[in-house]
Amino acid sequence: MGIATSDKPFLDRVKEAEADKFMRASVAKAQDAQFTKRTEARRQLGNWEGWRDLSAQIRQHVIKHLPDYLEEFSENVQKNGGHIFFAKDGDEASAFIKQLAIKKKAKNVVKSKSMVTTEIGLDKELLTIPGLSLMETDLAEFILQEDDWDEPTHIVFPTLHKNRNQIQKVFEKIGYKGDNVPEHMAKFVRHYLRNYFMKTDFGITGCNFAIANNGMINLVTNEGNADITMAIPKTQVVVMGMERIVPSLKEAETLDNVLCRSAVGQKLTSYCSFSKGKEADEADGPDDFYVVVVDNGRWQMLNTDFEPMLQCIRCGSCLNVCPVYRQVGGKGYGSIYPGPMGAVLSPILGGYKEFQDLPYACSLCDACTETCPVKIPLQQLIRKHRYVEMDKLHLDHSMTNTMLKAVGKGTASPLLFNDAMRFAHVALEPFGKKTTPEDIKNLYPEGKINHLPAVAPKLAHGWVDVRDLAVPPKYHQNFRHWYHHYAEEEEHNND
């Protein structure tokens, strides 16, 4: 399935999301809470636009010189005694880590939250090793794992779609006997995972930023699980998207500041850490430190209109302002990368065929572009996808193209246009329904259409499925007709 989280059609997923009232209320609550926290954190920092300029510049500079920075990073990882493997796709990356786990005779593997390991399907690959157990240690990812590997709904808040009662039931399966109070459940997980941590021998983390000039890895969390994952196991594997690199600790510091404010409205999260394999005279930290640099289709963005997407620092703030995400949540997108960033990234990494609907899950309101801390023109890129799908790949096999051509001809011809005006009411009036007291007054004086027969064109269905269409006025009452007579009367009166 790759980055897909569902094999259902897009509209089926949207319908399921529409019916999930708890999820929609949770997403709305999270968006509203994050709006307040994010705005305040950025205000307190001051000159937010200046910070965006600097952050975008750092990311653009790194992408421009990506091979050079990866080369420098690789040299330093090796100088520190570590190992680095460049994987051109997810299969190579997963195979490398699986072979390493077998070689190291890994029994108890711990992971800290990582989008890229989900992207390459690492968990399922590792679980094919006999006798190996795997534990996600981020609280949300742990909940999803114990709930039969349920899929995340947000890149920063993966369990937004679950309520406390559902989570209580998940924990009861592993021995929890308490109530549904979040603090009590978290305390149970703390003890459960601490016991596992103490016997772990193999740790896997993602990477917020790799530091080119010293070979360190920067990770940002609130729970502290990533730090334990980097300290107790004798072997640590860092999995990083190839673009997640910065020149030095200073640029990591700048980006951590905008990342934490944008992701969770905090000045810094509880833990921002910079680490590598342990020094000889230190007692903890990994003896063996491995980095797997993953391309997995990212190269397709280089030197194209989509290159700015490589600037993304996975803060999730575009999800938190998106009106479409607010309604359909992460599962509606059917990709591990949802929301506006997912609508741009998923068709590139997962293919247009599988994710062709996502660029249309967008109202083009541009709120995502405005909030992006690294200034990715998300809305422009979403429109660019639509262009590619329609004009380059011809993915729309419906009559839409023919219909739009007909509309073009009709609106360009006064004769045809006037005929359309003349018969619009007669043609559509049979599908109209009477207005109700709940409708806005005078919006539908001739009735409204909210259902069309199955044979109606897709273009028309696309309109009335999600919003009401007013029945056009009778010809003698339409605006053009009225204006024409009004102008004549005015002229007559002036004479």
Added chain:
Amino acid sequence: MTDYLKEANNPQNQEDFLNRIAAAADRPRHTLKDDPLVPVNDLPETTLAGKTQDELLTIAKKNSENVHVNFQVVKAADLGITLNNFIAEKEVKSLMLPSFDEQKWNDYSLGKWQESLQLDPIYYWEPSQGRQNIVNANASDAAIGFADFLLAESGTITIATYPQQGRMFHFLPTHYLAIIPKSKILPRSRQAMDYYQKAIQEGSLKTSNINFITGPSNSGDIEMVLIVGVHGPLDMEYVVVEDM
């Protein structure tokens, strides 16, 4: 089946990968030296700059308390009493301490305090004990350690890993107290990073890990309800020594 492990640190694996993305980008490699990063502004350096230590202390206190930290300012002579109060309040029976040399403890006027401790066990993070330190930290009710800096803007302590005070020293004990001299309060993360970057490059600091810790661990993963104390310490105290 391909043996991918042989490809780690293999120059050919790296070159194939880098050449492929350079070709996709249609940009030549090794152009960085002629196009170094010149930042468009100096906001990281100038934000919150020019404050006195007293002003920074006031800002640090407010921001630390905002992230659920119990913040105290004491004189060096009273530090021992403050630590004893912490031990009593948290009902600490097993304590973890760093194994810095006598000079460091004396600098903080804690030489005699150490000798007067009546707790059993007291674990010292000793590099010679290897991974037993992790087991000891996990068995400790509390840790009392030394931070390198306190960042006023965010209420963050910064700590490099030292042989005498390892990574898990700051994570596994249930309660945690960090001691910071007032002179080590910095405006924000940039100034701390300037120090670490320079010290690592010059070789005066040899460490595998730097932690920026901003209050106790927390999570909002269950219905966005803030839970303080998840994997790391359940609570956190910063004690600023004002006459150091």
